[in-house]
Amino acid sequence: MKSESEYASEYGYETEPDDDTRRLLLRHMLVARGIDEEARRLQKQGALDLWPSCQGQEAAQVGSALAVGPDPTVVPSYREHAVALLRGVTPEELFSQWAGRTFCGWDPYRLRFFPYTMVLATQTLHAVGYSIGQRLQGREDFVVVYIGDGATSEGDMSEAMNLAAVESASVLFVCQNNGWAISKPAEEQMRTSVAERARGFGIESVRVPGSDPETVFSACSRAAAHIRGERAPYLVEIQVGRIQGHTTSDAQELYRSADDIARTRAADPVTAYAARLSGLGLVDTAWFDAVDAEVRESGERLTKEYVG
Ligand SMILES: Cc1ncc(C[n+]2csc(CCOP(=O)(O)OP(=O)(O)O)c2C)c(N)n1
Numbered sequence: 001m002k003s004e005s006e007y008a009s010e011y012g013y014e015t016e017p018d019d020d021t022r023r024l025l026l027r028h029m030l031v032a033r034g035i036d037e038e039a040r041r042l043q044k045q046g047a048l049d050l051w052p053s054c055q056g057q058e059a060a061q062v063g064s065a066l067a068v069g070p071d072p073t074v075v076p077s078y079r080e081h082a083v084a085l086l087r088g089v090t091p092e093e094l095f096s097q098w099a100g101r102t103f104c105g106w107d108p109y110r111l112r113f114f115p116y117t118m119v120l121a122t123q124t125l126h127a128v129g130y131s132i133g134q135r136l137q138g139r140e141d142f143v144v145v146y147i148g149d150g151a152t153s154e155g156d157m158s159e160a161m162n163l164a165a166v167e168s169a170s171v172l173f174v175c176q177n178n179g180w181a182i183s184k185p186a187e188e189q190m191r192t193s194v195a196e197r198a199r200g201f202g203i204e205s206v207r208v209p210g211s212d213p214e215t216v217f218s219a220c221s222r223a224a225a226h227i228r229g230e231r232a233p234y235l236v237e238i239q240v241g242r243i244q245g246h247t248t249s250d251a252q253e254l255y256r257s258a259d260d261i262a263r264t265r266a267a268d269p270v271t272a273y274a275a276r277l278s279g280l281g282l283v284d285t286a287w288f289d290a291v292d293a294e295v296r297e298s299g300e301r302l303t304k305e306y307v308g
């Protein structure tokens with residue numbers, strides 16, 4: 001069997017991001033953070049019904065989405081706003097669902113980004129079925145499905161992993177383990193890592209920290225090369241921190257220690273990566289100002305639309 005790096009070179013994958021990709025990683029992380037903040041503000045003003053923040057999970061989402069590129073179909077859960085924006089969903093399209101204006105908001109066929117699902121883990125079966133269907137139609141690209149740690153406790157996830165393994169479906173499972181299912185800590189939900197559980201089903205897997213987008217990018221690039229080379233599923237478990245509560249209506253300080261929340265905020269992947277690329281001289285003040293201006297313009301547009 002070939003090594004993952006052999007697959008990577010055969011399929012033209014970069015497993016280490018170059019400098020342009022590094023800037024792109026940071027840019028998408030900053031945009032996602034800015035749009036997330038705008039959504040939280042609008043929800044507090046009653047313009048959105050609910051908002052599950054992705055703050056703290058930007059490195060995991062942007063690193064994985066950039067690594068797999070634009071071709072695979074992405075099947076999200078409900079918190080993958082950074083992936084949505086990267087795939088070309090506009091902030092307006094993204095917010096319209098959370099304002100109750102539409103069931104989806106974007107064109108899932110054109111963007112190859114499925115509608116969000118609120119029913120935990122159902123999307124894993126949709127993803128495996130879609131992948132098998134694609135293969136039957138002679139279309140071979142793979143499917144990326146996102147899932148949270150808590151949702152892996154649903155039977156659907158076990159069925160999906162087993163089906164993917166026996167059918168050798170080209171599916172990349174990306175589990176963002178933020179340590180919480182609303183107020184239930186992950187360590188009270190499982191005795192092994194999600195990555196280890198996947199191996200029990202016969203799926204190759206890896207567990208990586210989600211604090212650095214480059215680590216995630218490399219892991220997912222290798223996973224993508226493996227899936228394309230072996231025509232078999234793969235699971236990447238990414239350990240992330242949840243900076244905000246479960247949604248805007250959750251008061252996490254009621255069940256989470258102040259120390260734990262402070263530690264997660266201090267390890268913010270967006271500020272850490274911004275500092276790192278600045279330190280390397282890859283971005284400067286003018287670069288940050290341009291990204292800020294773009295985010296501010298979107299924010300003003302959205303405020304005008306929703307608040308007037
Ligand atoms: C089938 C089902 N059961 C319960 C819920 C209620 N619920 C919504 S989110 C959630 C926790 C999910 O946690 P996790 O999968 O870790 O995702 P996270 O919100 O942390 O990203 C629960 C129990 C649901 N939406 N669907």
Ligand SMILES: [Mg+2]
Nearest residue numbers: 148149180181
């Ligand atoms: Mg969780």
